[in-house]
Amino acid sequence: QAKARGRGAYQLFEPEMEEEARSRHALEHNLRGALEAREFHLVFQPQVRLESSELTGFEALLRWKHPSRGFVSPAEFIPIAEENGLIVPIGEWVLRTACATAASWPDVTVAVNLSPVQFRARGLAAMVTSALAEAGLPPQRLELEVTETALLDDSEATIEILHQLRALGVRVSLDDFGVGYSSLSYLRKFPFDRIKIDRSFVGTLGESPESVAIVRTIASLGSVLGVETTAEGVETEEQLDFVRECGCTAVQGYYFGRPCPAAEVARTIETLNAVRRVA
Ligand code: C2E
Ligand code: MG
Ligand code: MG
Ligand code: MG
Numbered sequence: 001q002a003k004a005r006g007r008g009a010y011q012l013f014e015p016e017m018e019e020e021a022r023s024r025h026a027l028e029h030n031l032r033g034a035l036e037a038r039e040f041h042l043v044f045q046p047q048v049r050l051e052s053s054e055l056t057g058f059e060a061l062l063r064w065k066h067p068s069r070g071f072v073s074p075a076e077f078i079p080i081a082e083e084n085g086l087i088v089p090i091g092e093w094v095l096r097t098a099c100a101t102a103a104s105w106p107d108v109t110v111a112v113n114l115s116p117v118q119f120r121a122r123g124l125a126a127m128v129t130s131a132l133a134e135a136g137l138p139p140q141r142l143e144l145e146v147t148e149t150a151l152l153d154d155s156e157a158t159i160e161i162l163h164q165l166r167a168l169g170v171r172v173s174l175d176d177f178g179v180g181y182s183s184l185s186y187l188r189k190f191p192f193d194r195i196k197i198d199r200s201f202v203g204t205l206g207e208s209p210e211s212v213a214i215v216r217t218i219a220s221l222g223s224v225l226g227v228e229t230t231a232e233g234v235e236t237e238e239q240l241d242f243v244r245e246c247g248c249t250a251v252q253g254y255y256f257g258r259p260c261p262a263a264e265v266a267r268t269i270e271t272l273n274a275v276r277r278v279a
Helices: 007-012 015-034 074-084 087-102 116-120 124-135 148-152 155-168 183-189 209-225 237-246 262-278
Strands: 040-049 054-066 070-072 109-113 142-146 171-177 194-197 228-232 250-252
Touching: 015 054, 015 074, 040 087, 040 109, 040 262, 054 074, 054 087, 054 262, 070 074, 074 087, 087 109, 087 116, 087 124, 109 171, 116 148, 116 155, 124 142, 124 155, 142 148, 148 155, 148 171, 148 183, 155 171, 171 183, 171 228, 194 209, 209 228, 209 237, 228 237
Parallel strands: 054 109, 109 142, 142 171, 171 194, 194 228, 228 250
Antiparallel strands: 040 054, 040 250, 054 070
């Protein structure tokens, strides 16, 4: 069809779109070899309980150092890996590496993000079981983060797997809460241990009364349901005071620490505990 219409058909594509498609294609090609080439590593961001100012754990975040482009954002490469299925082996590597790393920490949790695609692949619960056993990490020290997109397409099957995961003793949190279409309905379908309030709300607390109202409402919802509420993306002391006042029970964000390499986790724990002793 396009051919029949002749060369003119191609004018539908702007040069920028062509460039974008080419760059995405190249990225996808590089992504295929990245695991074997050991181009991935994890960084860890502290999570703090508000009431006691206690460091409770770290979220593991994936980093890809592309051989020529340098660091590529997960926001850019994870959607590609989800589309071509590579997120399944990559996600398994993340989980195994995070569990192995956390096994040497004192009594704090590690939180790992799961892609919806990993739920559609078979054997997720078995893989989690094997990662915990191999690392010697007690299941109570693993938290799995899912977004509502994981629950969207095949809700029943996904909820079933979430129950299997919970039965292992791991905790499950609902990530990026508030930005989806049906976040609320999922709270009824599965008893999450934690709600993570999307950072777009936290970032606008200073100028938007709507954001304040939304964060306050999510926090009280969490309190009624007996679910922890973590405010994501807390960068300033003002935001910290805001989310505390709104009733959130935990925070994560640059204010308490940027994601750091595994080798710096011990020092981060020490620093945050020292700050707490002084405060
Ligand atoms: P997320 O799970 O919501 O992770 C939080 C993101 O917010 C991280 O971005 C973190 O670096 C960033 N962040 C934390 N505190 C602050 C702050 O105070 N200010 C600002 N501006 N940003 C903050 P990152 O590492 O770029 O990851 C982006 C997203 O990519 C994650 O969002 C998650 O959805 C996804 N992702 C990262 N690692 C993995 C992984 O191993 N597997 C899967 N499936 N997804 C991952
Ligand atoms: Mg997360
Ligand atoms: Mg999030
Ligand atoms: Mg996110």
